[in-house]
Amino acid sequence: MSTEQPATAAIGDARPRIEGRLKVTGAARYAADEPAPDLAHGWVITATVARGRISAVDASAALGMPGVLGVLDHRNAPRLDPRAGNYFGPDGSLLLLQDDVVPYAGRPVVLVVAETPEQARAAAGAVVVTYEPYPHDVDFRLDHPAARPASTAFGPEADTGDIEAELAASAVVVDERYRTPEENCSAMEPHAATAWWQDGHLHAVDSNQGPFSVSQVLATLFGVDRDHVHIRAEHVGGGFGAKGPCGPQVILASMASRSFGRPVRVVLTREQVFLATALRPPTDQWLRIGADADGRLRAVHHRPAFALSPLAEYIEWCTEQARTLYAAPAIRTELTAVPLDILPPSPMRGPGATPGSFALESAMDEVAERLGLDPLDLRLRNQPAVGPVSGLPFSSRRSVACLREGARRFGWAGRDHRPRTRREGRLLIGTGLAATCFSAGVFPSTASITAEADGTFTVAVGATDIGTGARTALTAVAADTLGVGTERIRIRIADSDLGMAWGAGGSRGTTSWSFAITQAAAKLRERLGDPARPVTATVDTTALIDYQPATERHTFSAVFAEVSVDPATGEVRVRRMLGMFAVGRVINPLLARSQVVGGMIMGLSMALHEEGVRDPATGRQVNPDFAGYHIAAHADVPDIEAEFVPDYEPQDPLGLNGLGEIGTAGTAAAIANAVWHATGVRQRTLPIRLDRVLEAEGAEVRGAVGVA
Amino acid sequence: MTDDFSSEITLEVNDVTHRLRVDNRRTLLDALREDVGHTGPKKGCDHGQCGACTVLADGRRVVSCLTLAVAAEGARVTTVEGLSGEGGLRPIQEAFVRLDGFQCGFCTPGQLCSAVGALAEHAAGWPSAATADVSPDGPTTELDAAEVRERMSGNLCRCGAYPSIVRAVLETAARAAVTG
Incomplete structure (x- = not known):
């Protein structure tokens, strides 16, 4: 670890993105933009039944249509190795076109390949797929008969103290259910890949969050050496989790290229992005919190359920906050998985924490309400000295700083904590807050730095920039750790050939890549005395990482929101929002602020707009486009304030922690709490739709005039 | 043919x-x-x-x-x-870079073209749903954040760069007003 002061100070400087000019002139090439000679186009057909088998695929008409090269289905597609998996183990969602089984509606079942996209699409319309439907089950709920304990791959459940005794001894007990719907990452770039085979090597330009891990999966699927798979993802049009896994687009394009001996591009339609890539599972969360009259928590019992698919293990880790944020003599978590016939879930921005903190921070607000306490005070009174369940010290815990500084900036003092007391004309006005945390850490990566003859340094790391500003941030990290100006750094990322690297995800991308860069820089500096150029130092951090650190490591935030509610229309509008964040040292305040503001906007969108609706009769999502699945637009979003409290993560050589998820995690609860403050009615189910507000207003008015 | x-x-x-x-x-x-x-x-x-x-x-x-x-x-x-010519970036493009009006950049080409169009529409006196007086002879209103948000709402951005985009558009409009 380098403790010497860097000669330059790129870290901490607000600098625009390195690739900014490319992005405002249309010159940045994304996966569907890459030119390829002799390119053929694939069009995906997805299953229309939620469970069943394919009884027939009639491609005869399609095969005679202009430009059609062929039709792939489970009878003629290349075989894939079922040992391929993801972070959690084997993953059946990767095994496309391998058998006649339909495990969910939206599963890719046929690929039509033609000379042009129009020809492929027209031919896909002429393919007749016949299904034998089986009964399906998409009836998600906590008390589903198939509910089972979730995987404990992220650690054992919390079970400290005597929950029932503490609840019995509490002055107030909040005992409520909170629900969040299916959500979709909805990156603006639909998943796209252009793939080709050459001399036994697979090449692809793909939209993903981790080219190296995608290359590993493809190598297993196709039975080739990992270093015979070359994946690039130079510019990626957003990910938010959905491009973490090896996606159907690159699997299908690779299969088709192998079958037809040409480069093949597969671009998913927006509908297919909804139906066939990734979703945040719905949650149904039971929370019981008991507290003394003075606001000391006695018990926190969090029992969240989430949906998953039998095809792949998954954890929506909703319980991190219940075991981390507040001290209580008794804390129990019981994470529950409900297997259903749905698209396999995968992490979406702030996985687990985002739905989990909606429930916990809503419930905390209810505790404050029932005690007549300031919700800010309630949180301040229950701060733990050490991990409430683990007993381990926190490496850096700036939760109180976020709450206090946020409250000061937002103007929280003087708030009348009674609901439905502020009006402007017919509008009801309310404010709310939420605190949260998100786990932080570091994963293995490789970095190479070459000192070139011309005095520049080429820094190569298998990072991806999905909009995070990784290129810009890592350039600053490299400059400071080498002690040179950023103009002497040439950064290369987004290529599986650059070596093993963690992907952009889990709030651990920048931390993991930066750690590798600092180590490579230290090694290179030892060799710079030798005048020979170029000279390269490469470091793999796998052996350098302590996976069982004796501390609790998290990022923290506090989010404050002010809403107006129109009781006549049910419309909720966020009028202002402020987030205070403790994320370790900030590399680039301009880009970091953009990222947390963007995260808060995704949280706003979750609170008010987003809802994947699944039809119980067909098992299909009924709103797989932006007309049906609403995401926040310009007019939904006020100016948003975000600031960072001074923070430094002692476990990291540069003091870094993580940034990607924390912005989203706390926002929905802050808004829901503000809606309660405005209206006096709790919204425990997201999104806070017009009809839910109107229904609550009706009950409120009926209650006020004494009508049953 | x-x-x-x-x-x-x-x-x-x-x-x-x-x-x-x-x-x-x-x-x-x-x-x-x-x-x-x-x-x-x-x-x-x-x-x-x-x-x-x-x-x-x-x-x-x-x-x-x-x-x-x-x-x-x-x-x-x-x-x-x-949008950009021989002379380099247009002011709206430069403002997007400087104010970080994008993250992944995928929606940016549409946001930029839309911003150029929206500014021209406003300059030509076209009202929007955020315009208080939409009568044909109503006054030309000053472009404010609410107007920009309304006029730009056809361009989604999932990274959530909206506040920076609005700032970039307003700044560009203000500069154009000054320079004529």
């Missing part, structure tokens, strides 16, 4: 004339991307719901994914590639 499947059309894109034979089903977006080679305009939804494909046709904003190429015959099309 036409047949059952394709037509020969003329497109004027960023001041260059292109004579193209296109599949009659080809959208303007696909013609720009696949035939002209301008991949700046993006296909985010292909349904006119996200705005990533926004280009200017005869100076007005259109979603090029809902415009058939054959229907754009003769139109003067400006894509994001055509």
Whole structure:
């Protein structure tokens, strides 16, 4: 670890993105933009039944249509190795076109390949797929008969103290259910890949969050050496989790290229992005919190359920906050998985924490309400000295700083904590807050730095920039750790050939890549005395990482929101929002602020707009486009304030922690709490739709005039 | 020259004339991307719901994914590639970079074309749903954040760069007002 002061100070400087000019002139090439000679186009057909088998695929008409090269289905597609998996183990969602089984509606079942996209699409319309439907089950709920304990791959459940005794001894007990719907990452770039085979090597330009891990999966699927798979993802049009896994687009394009001996591009339609890539599972969360009259928590019992698919293990880790944020003599978590016939879930921005903190921070607000306490005070009174369940010290815990500084900036003092007391004309006005945390850490990566003859340094790391500003941030990290100006750094990322690297995800991308860069820089500096150029130092951090650190490591935030509610229309509008964040040292305040503001906007969108609706009769999502699945637009979003409290993560050589998820995690609860403050009615189910507000207003008015 | 499947059309894109034979089903977006080679305009939804494909046709904003190429015959099309000239970036492009009006950059070509179109619409006195007085002889209102948000709402950004985009558009409008 380098403790010497860097000669330059790129870290901490607000600098625009390195690739900014490319992005405002249309010159940045994304996966569907890459030119390829002799390119053929694939069009995906997805299953229309939620469970069943394919009884027939009639491609005869399609095969005679202009430009059609062929039709792939489970009878003629290349075989894939079922040992391929993801972070959690084997993953059946990767095994496309391998058998006649339909495990969910939206599963890719046929690929039509033609000379042009129009020809492929027209031919896909002429393919007749016949299904034998089986009964399906998409009836998600906590008390589903198939509910089972979730995987404990992220650690054992919390079970400290005597929950029932503490609840019995509490002055107030909040005992409520909170629900969040299916959500979709909805990156603006639909998943796209252009793939080709050459001399036994697979090449692809793909939209993903981790080219190296995608290359590993493809190598297993196709039975080739990992270093015979070359994946690039130079510019990626957003990910938010959905491009973490090896996606159907690159699997299908690779299969088709192998079958037809040409480069093949597969671009998913927006509908297919909804139906066939990734979703945040719905949650149904039971929370019981008991507290003394003075606001000391006695018990926190969090029992969240989430949906998953039998095809792949998954954890929506909703319980991190219940075991981390507040001290209580008794804390129990019981994470529950409900297997259903749905698209396999995968992490979406702030996985687990985002739905989990909606429930916990809503419930905390209810505790404050029932005690007549300031919700800010309630949180301040229950701060733990050490991990409430683990007993381990926190490496850096700036939760109180976020709450206090946020409250000061937002103007929280003087708030009348009674609901439905502020009006402007017919509008009801309310404010709310939420605190949260998100786990932080570091994963293995490789970095190479070459000192070139011309005095520049080429820094190569298998990072991806999905909009995070990784290129810009890592350039600053490299400059400071080498002690040179950023103009002497040439950064290369987004290529599986650059070596093993963690992907952009889990709030651990920048931390993991930066750690590798600092180590490579230290090694290179030892060799710079030798005048020979170029000279390269490469470091793999796998052996350098302590996976069982004796501390609790998290990022923290506090989010404050002010809403107006129109009781006549049910419309909720966020009028202002402020987030205070403790994320370790900030590399680039301009880009970091953009990222947390963007995260808060995704949280706003979750609170008010987003809802994947699944039809119980067909098992299909009924709103797989932006007309049906609403995401926040310009007019939904006020100016948003975000600031960072001074923070430094002692476990990291540069003091870094993580940034990607924390912005989203706390926002929905802050808004829901503000809606309660405005209206006096709790919204425990997201999104806070017009009809839910109107229904609550009706009950409120009926209650006020004494009508049953 | 036409047949059952394709037509020969003329497109004027960023001041260059292109004579193209296109599949009659080809959208303007696909013609720009696949035939002209301008991949700046993006296909985010292909349904006119996200705005990533926004280009200017005869100076007005259109979603090029809902415009058939054959229907754009003769139109003067400006894509994001055509916004900057020999002199470098336009002020709106420069403001996007400096104020960080994007993250992943995928919606940016559409946001930029839309911003140029929206500023022109406002300057020409077109009202929006955020305009208080929409009567034909109503006063020209000053462009404020609410107006920009309303006028730009056809361009989705999932990274959530909206506040920076609004700042960039307002700043550009203010500069244009000063410089005339």
